[in-house]
Amino acid sequence: xxxxxxxxxxxxxxxxxxxxxxxxxxxxxxxxxxxxxxxxxxxxxxxxxxxxxxxxxxxxxxxxxxxxxxxxxxxxxxxxxxxxxxxxxxxxxxxxxxxxxxxxxxxxxxxxxxxx
Amino acid sequence: xxxxxxxxxxxxxxxxxxxxxxxxxxxxxxxxxxxxxxxxxxxxxxxxxxxxxxxxxxxxxxxxxxxxxxxxxxxxxxxxxxxxxxxxxxxxxxxxxxxxxxxxxxxxxxxxxxxxxxxxxxxxxxxxxxxxxxxxxxxxxxxxxxxxxxxxxxxxxxxxxxxxxxxxxxxxxxxxxxxxxxxxxxxxxxxxxxxxxxxxxxxxxxxxxxxxxxxxxxxxxxxxxxxxxxxxxxx
Numbered sequence: 001x002x003x004x005x006x007x008x009x010x011x012x013x014x015x016x017x018x019x020x021x022x023x024x025x026x027x028x029x030x031x032x033x034x035x036x037x038x039x040x041x042x043x044x045x046x047x048x049x050x051x052x053x054x055x056x057x058x059x060x061x062x063x064x065x066x067x068x069x070x071x072x073x074x075x076x077x078x079x080x081x082x083x084x085x086x087x088x089x090x091x092x093x094x095x096x097x098x099x100x101x102x103x104x105x106x107x108x109x110x111x112x113x114x115x116x
Numbered sequence: 117x118x119x120x121x122x123x124x125x126x127x128x129x130x131x132x133x134x135x136x137x138x139x140x141x142x143x144x145x146x147x148x149x150x151x152x153x154x155x156x157x158x159x160x161x162x163x164x165x166x167x168x169x170x171x172x173x174x175x176x177x178x179x180x181x182x183x184x185x186x187x188x189x190x191x192x193x194x195x196x197x198x199x200x201x202x203x204x205x206x207x208x209x210x211x212x213x214x215x216x217x218x219x220x221x222x223x224x225x226x227x228x229x230x231x232x233x234x235x236x237x238x239x240x241x242x243x244x245x246x247x248x249x250x251x252x253x254x255x256x257x258x259x260x261x262x263x264x265x266x267x268x269x270x271x272x273x274x275x276x277x278x279x280x281x282x283x284x285x286x287x288x289x290x291x292x293x294x295x296x297x298x299x300x301x302x303x304x305x306x307x308x309x310x311x312x313x314x315x316x317x318x319x320x321x322x323x324x325x326x327x328x329x330x331x332x333x334x335x336x337x338x339x340x341x342x343x344x345x346x347x348x349x350x351x
Contacts, residue, residue: 030150031157048174049158051182053150057143058186078150 015047015055017097020082020090023065027081029072030056056080064089133180135272138194143183151179193273201278205257205264205285212260213252213310220248242296245306249294253310254326257289261334269341282334290326291316 022028022036033056034049059065064086069076082090130151134144151173158169183189193200227233236244261282268278293316299307316322 031154034154048178049154049172050151050174050176050179053147053154054179054183054186054189057147057183058188061143061186061188075153077153078146 013093014045015052016059017090017093018045019052019055019059019080020064020086020093023080024082024087024090027079029077029079033080059086130176130179132272133176134183137180137184138190138271138273139183140189140191140194141270143189147179147183147189151176191271191273193268193271197273197275197277201264201268201273201275202281202284205260205281206288208260208264209257209285209288212256216248216252216256217310238298241306242298245296245308249296249308249310253292253294254289254329257285257292258330258333261285261330262337265334265337265341269344272345274338274342274345279338282338283331286327286330286334290323290330 018037018041019033022033022040028036030052031049034052037045037047037052056065056067060067060080062085064083065080066083067078067080070079071077128148130148131144134147135141139147155169155173158172159166162168162172187195264278264282264285265274268274291312292310293313294308294310296306296308299305
């Protein structure tokens with residue numbers, strides 16, 4: 001596993017974005033979701049796995065996710081999926097994220113210096 | 117002991133930490149259960165290697181800090197303690213009394229309109245209404261106080277606000293009075309009143325008696341709950 005530390009201030013809002021994006025494809029329970037995040041990001045984002053649950057609960061409290069219990073292999077799992085409001089928030093967050101990453105990429109490539 | 121040294125106490129210990137930090141009970145219990153189940157899944161995925169599972173999951177301190185960073189997960193009592201626990205009981209008392217009176221009037225009207233209606237004789241009617249209004253006047257404040265102590269314990273929020281709120285509703289209840297008597301002319305029903313009167317406000321012995329009764333019922337529970345929270349440190 002690639003071990004790297006990420007400045008927490010750069011992670012603000014990232015778990016919410018990842019959670020909403022992955023759950024917009026299909027419903028998942030917490031452990032499944034964390035494994036999906038690890039796989040999709042190729043372990044570039046290494047979080048303490050437990051932190052996904054406060055994010056899930058907060059998104060659910062905000063009406064962006066809904067949950068239901070389902071029995072799986074003799075255990076009850078809490079499955080989460082996005083709501084219509086969650087999908088709208090995802091669109092807005094994705095647009096913000098794209099705008100910011102494009103802007104940062106421009107700075108890194110020196111566009112700001114050229115423009116000045 | 118680290119909570120992850122043994123699966124058993126994980127949920128209980130984290131629930132306790134979350135509750136004491138102000139997370140709403142409904143979130144605290146489910147968060148702790150999901151955290152604990154995630155640990156089980158990680159342990160199974162790593163062939164029983166609990167150390168790796170623990171490293172991947174993160175410590176319970178990080179988990180609690182992440183939950184606290186989400187204001188949506190905090191209980192109303194943690195967000196607005198003065199309003200919920202300080203004023204809550206005193207607002208809940210008249211609300212319950214009003215709702216109960218409306219319920220009594222509604223049930224009475226339905227009973228009168230029903231084919232099984234049989235008028236009660238006046239002494240029975242007086243006794244029934246005196247019992248009901250006696251409970252509304254002096255029983256409800258005690259029930260409300262007990263309810264708020266239970267609520268505060270459930271959220272681990274026994275603070276000066278909860279103690280003050282409980283004391284206030286007991287005080288308000290001890291000043292309240294009610295009266296049920298036959299109407300004039302007597303065949304039209306009963307005359308009922310509930311509230312403060314000169315007699316109820318300026319009658320120290322009566323007020324003191326109700327205060328002692330209220331605190332006699334609520335005080336031991338409040339003291340027990342306080343002791344539980346003070347003398348049961350986290351593992």
